[in-house]
């Protein structure tokens with residue numbers, strides 16, 4: 164099929180892999196993600212552009228290499244090669260075969276995987292294949308898409324993928340029910356000793372009194388992480404007559420209420436539950452969150468189910484809790500190391516039931532996941548935008564160059580705003596106000612909005628947010644993000660004068676950040692290319708957004724800067740910036756202090772102990 168250079172439909176673009184196409188350059192101009200396909204050695208791609216922009220090193224060469232030249236026209240193009248490295252449902256494989264050359268090679272050694280990716284345009288994996296930096300290095304730019312046939316992407320080195328310009332997509336919805344059902348299966352079989360009794364009877368024994376179980380009805384189940392899987396577990400546990408509570412600092416209370424689930428604090432959840440089921444992602448904040456200290460707060464005889472990720476539990480501490488009887492039983496589908504060592508005391512413990520990461524392993528889920536990932540991978544190879552892309556912004560290079568410092572500002576404002584929110588209600592309603600001298604059509608705020616969303620969501624989830632998936636993720640998380648433009652009389656040479664992020668209907672950990680209108684409100688500007696915080700609540704400040712930040716609200720009186728500066732100095736914490744903002748002289752002021760290091764708890768307590776300081780908060784940027 165021949166295409167003229169005026170062809171602009173996606174359908175025409177899509178035919179590129181299935182039939183000889185003479186005018187490659189024409190297609191490149193119309194593809195939504197052209198750089199994913201035709202520039203194996205590009206320095207800047209849709210995927211790595213953001214990283215490049217964050218480092219503000221976009222060069223003219225980069226731009227040229229992204230879009231190439233018309234000299235690369237070819238007479239015909241081969242089909243893309245897709246390496247499927249783990250068992251994938253047949254429907255998905257067939258879908259891929261319609262589109263490319265599919266190589267299903269399972270259980271490859273790391274060395275063989277590296278050899279194969281050098282000849283593959285796409286790679287599809289589940290949780291058993293580690294897609295490391297070495298894999299991307301070995302691919303030498305050939306690998307354009309990695310598809311994770313499932314939710315968790317902790318086995319893919321996303322930073323390396325981004326650096327190598329490789330798009331990563333996942334299949335976040337098709338295995339939700341399967342994971343929830345497995346959680347319920349483990350809950351019920353653990354309570355009734357099904358696995359232990361089965362092993363006993365097969366060993367020729369008949370031990371009826373040894374395997375007396377516990378009932379579920381009327382018992383309290385704490386669901387840690389009220390996301391897609393947690394919600395489905397709650398629905399099912401309710402049907403079993405259990406009293407369901409949940410801890411999820413970011414879940415909307417109305418969604419929980421609708422299911423008759425009470426959202427409670429972490430300590431309340433673990434100290435009152437008879438059963439605890441884990442459904443939070445593995446993030447730096449949740450790593451080993453179940454440890455000696457938290458086990459000691461649990462009700463003696465609690466039962467634990469983990470279908471999320473092994474890394475949220477300190478496995479040695481769990482063995483100690485099982486030995487002491489604090490945890491009566493545990494049912495585990497996931498482990499810090501998979502497969503776990505045969506000698507693992509945890510695996511061998513008589514009160515532990517284990518399955519080999521089977522949460523997503525139902526016929527139905529695997530067919531669903533296979534189709535979801537096959538469509539995402541094929542779509543990405545065709546140059547379409549993917550709703551489940553986890554690392555791919557796509558904006559014209561010249562727009563990226565101009566927006567670079569504002570992108571950094573936007574993410575930092577999002578990150579700061581969410582850290583100022585507290586209380587059990589969850590963040591739901593966010594308003595972004597851009598003040599700009601530009602015409603509406605002349606300012607593309609998608610990337611800025613995406614970065615604010617990223618800043619808000621990333622500290623509380625393992626979702627990776629970018630231009631492609633920001634709206635999708637925000638919607639999934641129940642976030643409503645509205646944007647407003649205010650025209651100001653400044654120079655249209657600069658795209659944005661200021662960005663304000665407001666979060667309404669939440670309590671704040673820092674009352675000074677709440678505006679007269681009752682919303683958490685912070686505003687920032689770019690000054691000399693550097694993002695600055697310029698307003699907190701009703702207080703004007705001016706502090707560069709680098710390192711970390713301490714905000715103090717105090718009585719406006721002399722000597723405050725000195726006192727706090729001395730406390731930080733004594734602990735060798737370097738102050739990078741300091742700014743004081745006040746509304747009425749000698750009444751109240753806000754002090755914004757930029758610090759290079761993270762002060763320890765004692766230092767922060769000392770700051771809080773200064774008599775004129777009414778409140779303070781430490782924020783990570």
Ligand SMILES: NC(=O)C1=CN([C@@H]2O[C@H](COP(=O)(O)OP(=O)(O)OC[C@H]3O[C@@H](n4cnc5c(N)ncnc54)[C@H](O)[C@@H]3O)[C@@H](O)[C@H]2O)C=CC1
Nearest residue numbers: 315342388389390391392411413443444470471522523623
């Ligand atoms: N065993 C298996 O085969 C499977 C495991 N999973 C795993 O289950 C987990 C949950 O998956 P989904 O529900 O699809 O994800 P999700 O993103 O829909 O839900 C995660 C929830 O955890 C919450 N959360 C974040 N930090 C938290 C914290 N510190 N404390 C409490 N809650 C917190 C989030 O707000 C979110 O609501 C993931 O880690 C996923 O990889 C998912 C499918 C199958």
Ligand SMILES: O=C(O)C(=O)COP(=O)(O)O
Nearest residue numbers: 289290312313314315523
């Ligand atoms: O989707 C997930 O996060 C899972 O843990 C499922 O993993 P799997 O695809 O079965 O290896």
